[in-house]
Amino acid sequence: MNCDQVFDVLTRGPFPTGTACDTPVEAHLRVCPECRRLADALRPALELFQEAISPEESRDLPGYWCSVGAERTQPLVSYAREMEPKRAKLRPMQPVGQSRGFSALSAWGLAAALALGVTLGSLVSTRWSLDGYSTVPPINDSHVVVRPDDDQPRFTPTERKLLAGMHTAACTRHQPSQAPRYTVGQQQVLGTADLDNLACCTECHNANSDSVSSYATVAVSQSCRICHKDQATLSFD
């Protein structure tokens, strides 16, 4: 049973009917928070309609007897999404704890994803960390390039292409082959001109600053890596 059919059943007559026919509808309501919220929100209005019709009158009205009409040609959910802002105004009548449970779950999920991203980033950066340098990994060697004498993993041209291809649209404006190569010292302060040439991260972050320390650049680069986490999890062993 889908959302469309459930809406049909809910507006067809009294529900639950107290028969086995309720089982598929209730099963759907258990797994579909959207329909459950809608059912709870509409319940007072539906009850008012059902109470306004006397038992004699309701005899000639259709009800739900396990049969779901085959009248659907367009799914209800398509316009249900259009109605989302309006529905947001409705106070859900389901138990408060349940509603909070969902939002808490989402928040925990988001927090866990962030934590995972940061952990993975720090693991990779630790692996590639250098003395006197920041923890910026050489994800894209157009940004920060390490000294030649360091034992930093070197990317082959194929790997570089692969990395460039995985950048977001904003980052791919500067092709690795065209971008200048920089070596960022620990206490080095980059001027505006240098920052302009830093292709990816500092173009958006600290773009209006006259000068940004290497630490700031590192911080910015790291924050970018949270979004570009796919790159951070890559391994080039």
Add this chain to the structure above:
Amino acid sequence: MTNAPKVDWAAYGGQAGTPNMNQRPTDSDAALVERVRAGQTDCFEELVRRYQGPLTRVARSRLGRVDWAEDVVQETFMAAYKSCGSYDPRYNFRTWLWTILLNQCRGHYQRRLRRARIEPAPAGADGVSLDEAVETGDTSPLGKLLAKERAATLESVLRQLSTVQADALRLRFFGGLKFHEIAATMQCSLNTAKSRVRCGLERMALLLEDAGAQDQSSGAARQEH
């Protein structure tokens, strides 16, 4: 009170209360209409029997008066009977009848408005209000009172909705129409019909919530006094 004469369907060939032996109760609307067109006018009685209740409920809710609703339903059946000859059986009789009803309701309402401007209603000509005509299974005074209150609340809320939303809700809940029938009757898409029902119910829920909150605040104010 009512200006339109009550129609005796027996006069059209049928005998009220005695079903035609040639006519099976399971005959489809289309089959019955076809028979009426072929001259078996008594078959129209069965159609009246099938649709009188739902049509009256919708008209009653739409017009707010039982006597007006009865008039409009009679006019609807009359119009359908007269137009049977021109009825195209490819179309659904049910939705055709409901479309006639909605048109009759609109026409009736406009006629009443015009008449009210020209001649004010005489004293005692209120007719049977909707509240007085509430039918309920509960015969106790309290049960009747509650039913009356619920009917008044429902009508009040429906009047605050847009006409199309309220009509869609009436057709769905009082008429028992399917969504595609509502769409055909209101001459809109299926999605629009569903949307009207859904948005109407959502708006009703908000209005009921507001009304409940107002009742609570007025109750609290009375307790303070």
